[in-house]
Amino acid sequence: MDTIASSNLKRPEPQALASTLEALAARFGNRLITSQAVRDQHAHTTTWLTPEPPDAVVMAQETADVQDAVRICAKNRVPVIAFGTGTSLEGQVNAPAGGVCIDLRDMNNVLEVHADDLDCVIQPGITRKALNEYLRDQGVFFPIDPGADASLGGMASTRASGTNAVRYGTMRDNVLALKVVRADGEIITTGTRAKKSSAGYDLTHLFVGAEGTLGIISELTIKLRGIPETIAAAACSFSTLRGACQATILAIQTGIPVARIELLNAAQVRACNAYSKLTLPETPLLLLEFHGSENEVAEQSRNFSEIANECGGGEFSWTTRPEDRNRLWQARHDGYWAVKALRPGAGVVATDVCVPISRLADCVIETEADLNRLNLQSPIVGHVGDGNFHCSLLCDVDDRDEMARGEEFMHRLVERAQAMGGTCTGEHGIGQGKQKYLKAELGSEAIDAMRALKRALDPENIFNPGKILPAI
16 A cells, blocks of 8 residues: 555554664663653644654754664654654644654754854754854844744744744745755755755755655754844734735835734734733734834834825834833734633634735635634734734633534635635644645645655655645
């Protein structure tokens, strides 16, 4: 049977698994962990998907560790799941067929920094906050900010983006080259430090977004940016969602180089006010950030203020004081916890879609109407400069009727985005949670091409099986 196409993931035979764990123990000693508590930590998920822990965890410290672990597992066709910080949202770190999780958190070194060339070489386990702290005194930073303090390897694997993507792009745009451990334990080098290349297939971007299903990233070469001379944060409330969305569209169309432009609907503003002790008007809100020289930032702020006024915006306030900026953005990044605090004990599932920016207002407004019709609570936030927004749906997981309404809402949300020329996920990825929507979005021919790639690079289906590719 074609294991890549099989809908029935099979766990390794007990003898094969025992042999694998014995060999791993001989190689890694106490860096092979089989305790239930640690295994459970490597299957946690912020979705409603059932956690599925691996059979063991290997704590890797260098590329050779990853290579050896993969070789040992491959010998007995035991699944291998790469793990960064576990912040993925669609079950990407679950182990539905058991197997071995390779934890990369200790591979967290900055190997090279080339400030003059605006790039650096890093190991996959370093987090974005740790990297930027390391880079700060060299006048450069890495701009991709998904909110969570995720690992850079995980961010590349899920093709993450976040609040700065409207100006700086996503991980797809900021990875120059990778070193990847393939299914036989050998290393693939996908590119160089050159800013562009026409040399062969674009393997770098094949692995960016592959969610660990084609290989394990062991080293990244990424782009850096100069730290702006001036950074200003701004907030502007609107009487309607459509007005806030229209201001976003006009700002993008007129070429204002906003670094961040985030939408919070009224429900999300209320949650943030309560959780972060803010006093923002509880109406639709845009949070923005402008980067550049002092004069450029002032001009950008003035230009957006005029647009906001045309679209029914209220008072437009902006500040360059770091403590004020950080307070605003920390409240935005704490949005998930603010929602969770609205209904203690309820389950929360964060989901996202992305549409062409011209359809943003329609999609968000119809989504709010669905929530009202279905009597559901789900504040909305969005990286609206990209047409990407998120819903954080609160449901009592023991209430079958409410859960059914929640499932209906999420299904309608995805279908609506796809019907508007958008995607089922702008940045969370497919994992297990959104496999069922991939065929409708891309077509069976594209799925077949993905299966062929998976078969070519991972013929025994050991890398993160049961993810991305929908079951047949």
